[in-house]
Amino acid sequence: MEKFKNRLCLLIVMAISLQPACAQKLQSVADSLKTRLGTITTDTGRVTALNELAYQYTTDAPQKAAKYANEALQLSEKTNFDLGRLNAYTVLGLSEYYLNNYDKALEYYSKSEALCKKMNNRPKLAVVLNNIGLVYDDRADYKNALSYYLQALKIAEEKDGNKRLMASSLNNIGLIYKNMGRYDDALDFYTRSLKIKQELGNLKGVGTAYLNMALIYKEQGNYEKSLEYNNKALEIRKSTDDVSGTALTLNNIGSVYEAMGLPEKAYPYFVESLTLRKDLKDKYNLCIGLYSLGANYCNRKKYDEGFKYLDQALAIAKEIGAKDLLRFGYEEFALVYASQKNYEKAYEYQKKLIAVKDSILNVESAKQLTEMQTKYETEKKQKEIALLTKDWEIQSLQLNKNKLWMIVLCIAILLIIVLAALIYNRYTLKQKANTLLEHRNTEITQQKKEITDSINYAKRIQESILPPVETWNKMLPDSFIFYRPKDIVSGDFYWIEQKNDIVCFAAVDCTGHGVPGALMSVVGFNLLTQAINEINLVKPSEILKHLDAGVTKTLRQSEDGKGVKDGMDLSICSLNLTTLELQYAGAFNSLYYVSNGLLTEIKADKFPIGVNLDGKVDDYTNHVIPLKKGDCVYLYSDGYADQFGGAKGKKFKYNKLKELLVSVCQQPVDEQRKAIETAFDQWKGDLEQVDDVVIIGVRV
Numbered sequence: 001m002e003k004f005k006n007r008l009c010l011l012i013v014m015a016i017s018l019q020p021a022c023a024q025k026l027q028s029v030a031d032s033l034k035t036r037l038g039t040i041t042t043d044t045g046r047v048t049a050l051n052e053l054a055y056q057y058t059t060d061a062p063q064k065a066a067k068y069a070n071e072a073l074q075l076s077e078k079t080n081f082d083l084g085r086l087n088a089y090t091v092l093g094l095s096e097y098y099l100n101n102y103d104k105a106l107e108y109y110s111k112s113e114a115l116c117k118k119m120n121n122r123p124k125l126a127v128v129l130n131n132i133g134l135v136y137d138d139r140a141d142y143k144n145a146l147s148y149y150l151q152a153l154k155i156a157e158e159k160d161g162n163k164r165l166m167a168s169s170l171n172n173i174g175l176i177y178k179n180m181g182r183y184d185d186a187l188d189f190y191t192r193s194l195k196i197k198q199e200l201g202n203l204k205g206v207g208t209a210y211l212n213m214a215l216i217y218k219e220q221g222n223y224e225k226s227l228e229y230n231n232k233a234l235e236i237r238k239s240t241d242d243v244s245g246t247a248l249t250l251n252n253i254g255s256v257y258e259a260m261g262l263p264e265k266a267y268p269y270f271v272e273s274l275t276l277r278k279d280l281k282d283k284y285n286l287c288i289g290l291y292s293l294g295a296n297y298c299n300r301k302k303y304d305e306g307f308k309y310l311d312q313a314l315a316i317a318k319e320i321g322a323k324d325l326l327r328f329g330y331e332e333f334a335l336v337y338a339s340q341k342n343y344e345k346a347y348e349y350q351k352k353l354i355a356v357k358d359s360i361l362n363v364e365s366a367k368q369l370t371e372m373q374t375k376y377e378t379e380k381k382q383k384e385i386a387l388l389t390k391d392w393e394i395q396s397l398q399l400n401k402n403k404l405w406m407i408v409l410c411i412a413i414l415l416i417i418v419l420a421a422l423i424y425n426r427y428t429l430k431q432k433a434n435t436l437l438e439h440r441n442t443e444i445t446q447q448k449k450e451i452t453d454s455i456n457y458a459k460r461i462q463e464s465i466l467p468p469v470e471t472w473n474k475m476l477p478d479s480f481i482f483y484r485p486k487d488i489v490s491g492d493f494y495w496i497e498q499k500n501d502i503v504c505f506a507a508v509d510c511t512g513h514g515v516p517g518a519l520m521s522v523v524g525f526n527l528l529t530q531a532i533n534e535i536n537l538v539k540p541s542e543i544l545k546h547l548d549a550g551v552t553k554t555l556r557q558s559e560d561g562k563g564v565k566d567g568m569d570l571s572i573c574s575l576n577l578t579t580l581e582l583q584y585a586g587a588f589n590s591l592y593y594v595s596n597g598l599l600t601e602i603k604a605d606k607f608p609i610g611v612n613l614d615g616k617v618d619d620y621t622n623h624v625i626p627l628k629k630g631d632c633v634y635l636y637s638d639g640y641a642d643q644f645g646g647a648k649g650k651k652f653k654y655n656k657l658k659e660l661l662v663s664v665c666q667q668p669v670d671e672q673r674k675a676i677e678t679a680f681d682q683w684k685g686d687l688e689q690v691d692d693v694v695i696i697g698v699r700v
Contacts, residue, residue, distance in 0.1 A: 033049060033052060033053040033056065034053065036049060037049045037050065037053065039588075039606060041588075041608060041611075042511060043075055043078070043079045043081070044079065044081055044084065046072075046075060047072045047075050047076050047079070047081055047084035047087075047088075048084065048087075048642070048690070050068050050069070050071050050072035050075070050088075051068075051069065051072045051084065051087040051088055051091060052650075052651065053068045054066070054067075054068035054069040054072065054088075054091045054095075055091055058091060058094045058095055058098060059098060060281075062094070062095040062096075062098040062099050063095070063099070065091060065094070065095045066091075066092055066095040066096070069088045069091040069092045069095065070088070070092070072084055072087070072088040072091075073085060073088035073089070073092070076088060082115060082118070082119055083119070083690075085111075085115055086112055086115040086116065086119065086121070086124065089108045089109070089111045089112040089115065090108070090109070090112045090124075090127075090128060090131075092108040093105045093106075093108035093109040093112060093128075093131060094131070096108060097131070097134065097135060098281075098282075100138075100283055100284065100320040100321070100322075102135050102138065102139055102321065105131075105135050106132065106135055109128055109131055109132045109135070110132075112124075112128045113125065113128050113129065113132070116128055121688065122155050122158065123155070123162055123165075123686055123687065123688070124688075125155060126151075126152045126155035126156050126162065126165050126169075127152070127165065129148045129149075129151045129152040129155070130148065130149065130152035130165065130168060130169055130172065132148045133145045133146075133147075133148035133149040133152065133172060134172070136148065137172065137175065137176070138284065138322065139321075139322070139323060139324075140179075140322075140323050140324035140327075142176050142179055142180065145172075145176055146173065146176045149169050149172045149173045149176065150169075150173065152165065152169045153166065153169035153170065153173065156169055162686050163196050163199070163200055164200060164202070164647075166196055167193045167196040167197050167200070167202070167205055168193075168205075170189045170190075170192045170193035170196070171189070171190065171193040171205075171208060171209065171212065173189045174186045174187075174188075174189035174190040174193065174212060175212065177189065178212070178215065178216060178219070183216050183219050183220060186212075186216055187213065187216045190209055190212045190213045190216065191209075191213070193205075193209050194206060194209035194210070194213070197209055200647075202647075203236055203239070203240055204236065204237075204240050204242060204245065206236060207232075207233045207236035207237055207240070207242070207245060207249075208233070208245070210229045210230075210232045210233040210236070211229070211230065211233040211245075211248065211249055211252060213229050214226045214227075214228075214229035214230040214233065214252060214256075215252065217229065218252075218255070218256050218259060223256055223259060223260050226256050227253065227256055230249055230252050230253045230256065231253070233245075233249045233252075234246065234249040234250070234253070237249050243276055243279070243280065244276075244277075244280055244282065244285065246276060247272075247273045247274075247276035247277045247280070247285065247289065248273070248285065250269045250270075250272050250273035250276070251269065251270060251273040251288065251289060251292050253266075253269045254266040254267070254269035254270040254273065254292060254296070255292065257269070258295075258296065258299065263296055263299040263300050264300065266296055267296055267300070270289070270292045270293040270296050271293065273289050273292070274286075274289035274290065274292070274293050277289040283316050283319070283320050284320060284322060284325070286316060287313045287316040287317050287320075287322065287325050288313075288325070290309045290310070290312045290313035290316070291309070291310065291313040291325070291328065291329060291332065293309050294306045294307070294308070294309030294310035294312075294313060294332070295310070295332055297309065298310075298332070298336045298339075303336065303340070306336065307336075310329065310332060310333060310336075313325070313329055314326070314329040314330075314333075317329055323356055326356045327353060327356045327357060330349045330350075330352045330353035330356060331349075331353050333345075333346075333349040334346045334347075334349040334350045334353060337349065455487075455488045455489060455515065456488060459488050459489050462489050462490065462493075462518050462521065462522070465493075465521075465522065465525055466493060466494065466525075467494065467495065467496050471496070472494075472496055475496055475498050475503045475505075476496070476503060476505065476575075476698050478669055478698070478699040478700075479669055479696070479697060479698040479699065480669040480670060480672055480673035480696075480697045481494055481673070481694070481695070481696055481697075482673050482676050482677055482680075482693070482694065482695040482697075483693070483694050484639075484677075484680070484689070484692070484693040484694075485692050485693075486514070486639070486689045486690070486691055486692045486693075487514040487515075487692075488514075489514060489515060489517070489518035490514075490517060490518060490521065490692045491509065491510040491511065491514070491516070491517015491518060491520060491521060491692050492507070492508065492509050492510070492517070492521075492637045492639065492692035492693065492694040493508050493510075493521040493524070493525060493694070494506070494507055494508070494694055494696055495508065495524075495525055495528050495529075497528070497529060497532040497533065499532055499536070499538050501576055501577045501578045502538045502574050502575065502576050502577070503574070503575050503577060504532055504538060504540075504543065504572065504573070504574045504575075505572070505573055505575075505635070505696065505698070506528060506570055506571065506572035506573070506635065507570060507571055507589065507635035507636055507637055507694050507695070507696045508521070508524050508525075508528075508568055508569075508570040508637075508694075509568060509569045509570060509589065509637035509638060509639070509692070509694070510524060510566070510567075510568040511566035511567055511568065516566070517692065520566055520568060523550075523551060523554055523555070524547065524551070524568050524570075524609070527546065527547050527550040527551065527554075528543065528547060528572075530546075530550070531543045531546045531547065538574050539574065539583060539622060540572045540573060540574055540583050540584055540585035540620075540622055541585040541619070541620040541621060541622035542622075543572055543585070544570075544572060544585050544586075544587060544609065544618075544620040545617055545618070545619065545620060547609050548587075548609050548610060548612065548617050548618050548620075549612075549617045551567060551568070551609050551610035552610050552611075552612040552617070555610065566610065566611070567608040567609050567610030567611045568587070568608065568609045568610065569587050569588035569589050569604075569608055569609070569637070569638070570586065570587055570588075570589055570609065571584065571585075571586040571587075571589040571590065571591050571604060571635045571636070572584070572585055572586070572635075573591065573633065573635065575633075575698070575700065580626070580627045580628060580629070580700050581624065581625070581626055581627070582624075582625045582626075582627050582633060582700075583622060583623065583624050583625070584602055584622075584623045584625065585604075585605075585620045585621060585622050585623065586602070586603075586604030586605060586620075587604060587605055587607065587608050587609050587620065588604050588605075588606065588607075588608060589604050589635070589636065589637065589638070590602060590603050590604045591604075591623075591633070591634070591635060592633075592634040592636075592658065592661060593625065593627070593631060593632065593633045593634070594631065594632045594634075594661065594662060594665040595627070595628065595631045597662065597665070597666075599658055599661060599662050601658075602623050602625070605618070605620050605621055627700045628700075629700060630699065630700070631699070631700050632661075632665045632697060632698065632699050632700075633697070633698045633699075633700065634661055634695065634696065634697050634698075635695070635696040636657070636694065636695045636696070637691075637692065637693060637694045637695075638691065639689075639690070639691035639692050639693035639694070640652060640657060640676075640680060640693050640695060641653050641654045641656075641657050642690055642691055643680065643683060643684055643687075643689065643690055643691070643693070644684075644687050644690060645682075645683035645684040645685050645687050646683055646685075649687065652680075652683050660675070660676065660679055661676075661697075663675075664676065669697060669699055672697055673697070676695060676697075680693070
């Protein structure tokens, strides 16, 4: 029973930091995402939003999470969007994990792993490997669990290192070493994990480390130290409203008092722990609580109540296929029946225990246990045979054994010869394959260099088209541009032209990024310049209408489906330098302006530039805004707000962007740009940039 209780106290730490949210907060976030989903027109944008919506539901409503993730997966397959596929498979794996469908979880995680390797996405690969380790850990396959945790840790330690993932992997490796009885190694990994979590200010993670260290001290018989660390963990769990963690810690404190021979003192902790777990949807930990309370009743000789809880726990363990929980359940039943001198029942459960151990431990150990179980049954018959067997029969038996050993030895030698021949053959084939692979790698490297050189040349062309800094500063001297392409070339661009006293400027987000987006940016830049210099348009709504018609015509977009179905979102302004009157029109991208410290948002029209399959050009709303000296105007693309990052790997979002702009608007424009750039880099951290970014700021 002691090993069972120790296993019950394990805390599995999810590497991607999924935190259970309260129902009200979850619904609020989900409703916001659903509303935004209805406004997104690009396939990749919808995939990203669907995956984020699915992610919100993983812990509290995993079946609903799977529904949205499957929608994202289908759209990703349609558009051949690898990042969307990767995120969808990962969320599906998490959903199946929380539903205790471990085989399905491994199936989705293996697809995530393959995509990570294909995309060379090392940070995401580390998260996926850690999640696979968690599944094997739950199934008590400690060898595979340890292998995946160590792979995740190795990636997390690359370069500057992902400290959150490092801390999680170190903790999980500690759990494995604890299960293997290597307590000093486990304590070392827990201590390393604790140090990183304290540096990060991860309060819940610190609680986890305290809890696991308490388990080691309990194993070593240092109960006073174990209670001290358990109570530290309990204080943190309660302060962070972590219901699951509170239940686990209460269960651990009860197990320490049990080990001290104080079952009456342990009882209230087990009751409180089980009460909390009944409100959660985690069957694994509910099973743990039922086992603990059932064992406590039996230790206090209240067997009827004890068997009731143990039966419930055993039923759940069978349902979710948790072999380690089955093992401990059978062990507890065997011990309780033995203490009641009901040896027939004790033996029955001991046989079940051996059967389940056979799939957890190695085969040789299981055979030894089986021999021990059958020893008592066969002992009497063996004595009778020994008394009745004559000397010549024993000698005959010995001769047969010698012949059998000779046959086995010959077969073994033959197998060794065959195996050596196979190994040599495999070695020869491998050498040939390595030579061929080396040749192909050389070809691929050369092709990759040629492609990169071409894209770098395209970057030079795109940079020559964009307005030079000195030109921009001459027209709008008190302004800044924060421009951060995702790839070498960009689908986002900035534009400016002047007609007499009116300066027209825009922030434009073309469909996609990289080479496709850059090609679209050339089309958009030329049409905008044409509208000012050739057609003499300065009214933003008329410029957008000209741009809308020009993109549709240039890309031959029509209902026959032969043209390119791409477009652009943008915000465009014209500023009268004499009257300080600002005119604005937008396609999906709104305008922010700050006056007297108050930010106002002017909403854009909800239809993009281009993609007019019916042949009709859209009419855009023209907004007129009287400004005064010192007011600030901001134009932007969606790349900044959509960037994933922060402690939980979530999007920056527009409300946070508004708060940032208000906080820096009083600073000189160059300081504003630096503050916006610093905030973006700190938020993104080690995560991949998801889209091109451009923000324009102008003080009138």
